Amino acid sequence: SQKIEQNSEALNIQEGKTATLTCNYTNYSPAYLQWYRQDPGRGPVFLLLIRENEKEKRKERLKVTFDTTLKQSLFHITASQPADSATYLCALDFYYGQNFVFGPGTRLSVLP
């Protein structure tokens, strides 16, 4: 079965730096890969979507890359701010099966 891993459970960075979060998967590549932000006690909120045949997508300070050879997606937040502190989840949608598969999440803390 598919296994999704996200880098270290928690990541601390200094304000103004670029945060890089990873999402690794095994076996088959997903048709779509999504990134969500989740604040404590709240539901996940969609951030970015990238398709299997896309290498990179950007939205303001956010950038996501997708490398099917490495079976990895990277999520970057440039010029990070304390308000970016949250848990970030990757979600993969595969051609087979009926379910989205979520990664365990990475808790990002941006220190002032």
Added chain:
Amino acid sequence: EAQVTQNPRYLITVTGKKLTVTCSQNMNHEYMSWYRQDPGLGLRQIYYSMNVEVTDKGDVPEGYKVSRKEKRNFPLILESPSPNQTSLYFCASSLSRSGKNIQYFGAGTRLSVL
């Protein structure tokens, strides 16, 4: 405003006492699903529905039931709750099953089964 509404937000109950968590969306979405979130395990799908009267099991369906009689509503039923169902539950909806569509999540229901 587009939203997914879950009720209640918090619930404490005892083992064996049937309960229902309601979920409603106002976006005319076809696809709805229920997830549970546990520390270290992430979000796991319990049940999903592709449309009215079409439901199917997700990854962790044991001990849960759902129904989809109307497009907007997708209640989660625990017929005989047990302590291992203590968790944070989220309802989500999207235009269709395809991963090209954004999933919209409710605010969550924190359930404690004593």
